[in-house]
Amino acid sequence: xxxxxxxxxxxxxxxxxxxxxxxxxxxxxxxxxxxxxxxxxxxxxxxxxxxxxxxxxxxxxxxxxxxxxxxxxxxxxxxxxxxxxxxxxxxxxxxxxxxxxxxxxxxxxxxxxx
Amino acid sequence: xxxxxxxxxxxxxxxxxxxxxxxxxxxxxxxxxxxxxxxxxxxxxxxxxxxxxxxxxxxxxxxxxxxxxxxxxxxxxxxxxxxxxxxxxxxxxxxxxxxxxxxxxxxxxxxxxx
Numbered sequence: 001x002x003x004x005x006x007x008x009x010x011x012x013x014x015x016x017x018x019x020x021x022x023x024x025x026x027x028x029x030x031x032x033x034x035x036x037x038x039x040x041x042x043x044x045x046x047x048x049x050x051x052x053x054x055x056x057x058x059x060x061x062x063x064x065x066x067x068x069x070x071x072x073x074x075x076x077x078x079x080x081x082x083x084x085x086x087x088x089x090x091x092x093x094x095x096x097x098x099x100x101x102x103x104x105x106x107x108x109x110x111x112x113x114x
Numbered sequence: 115x116x117x118x119x120x121x122x123x124x125x126x127x128x129x130x131x132x133x134x135x136x137x138x139x140x141x142x143x144x145x146x147x148x149x150x151x152x153x154x155x156x157x158x159x160x161x162x163x164x165x166x167x168x169x170x171x172x173x174x175x176x177x178x179x180x181x182x183x184x185x186x187x188x189x190x191x192x193x194x195x196x197x198x199x200x201x202x203x204x205x206x207x208x209x210x211x212x213x214x215x216x217x218x219x220x221x222x223x224x225x226x227x228x
Contacts, residue, residue, distance in 0.1 A: 009154065032215055034215050036217075041221070041222075042221055042222075043118070043204055043206075043219030043220050043221050043222055044157075044204070044206075044217070044219045045219065046215075046216050046217070049215055049216070051215075090156060090157065092215070094215045098215075100145035100146075100147060100162060100164065100208045100217070101147070101159060101162060101172070102159075102215060102217065103159075104149075104156040104157040104158075105156055106154055106155060106156040107154075107156050
């Protein structure tokens with residue numbers, strides 16, 4: 001069974017600092033991995049996804065993630081945090097390569113301090 | 115396009131009452147699903163559907179029923195509400211022709227069971 005583990009339920013950074021949100025996965029088959037973002041009182045929206053093409057994936061709003069098979073990781077990064085990045089971020093894995101069944105991590109709340 | 119529309123946005127129930135959360139999508143997506151979001155738990159899959167007339171259970175199906183009579187609609191029924199069902203519920207849809215794993219979420223329905 002596939003699963004993801006997000007390290008750190010809350011990350012706080014200063015505006016302009018590097019953002020690093022950690023996600024490790026467990027999968028018996030090559031995984032499809034995703035990062036979703038949830039702004040306050042809204043639904044989730046897709047930031048980026050890895051589907052076995054390039055290991056470095058670029059998403060919206062300047063975020064990117066690198067798939068590292070040797071470390072079973074898919075960490076999300078952004079070089080310079082902006083106040084508008086404050087949100088909750090979820091890592092997810094596709095169940096059996098499904099197009100509709102995702103298993104989500106528990107989420108990481110990102111706070112950006114001025 | 116409206117995307118995924120959920121109603122109601124807020125609801126308070128007493129233990130034992132029943133209700134239906136409505137979900138409609140206008141993107142002609144084949145796949146629809148219901149998740150619940152609880153603090154520190156991420157999103158957990160309740161039920162999903164791969165097309166009209168076809169539904170299946172997710173990770174936490176107990177206490178919920180679904181049906182899919184049309185492509186557009188996927189209501190979630192609580193037969194006898196319990197305090198443990200206090201949560202934020204999200205409906206999501208995705209299409210076969212869209213990107214793998216890209217779920218489109220509604221804005222959520224916040225349910226409180228007293």
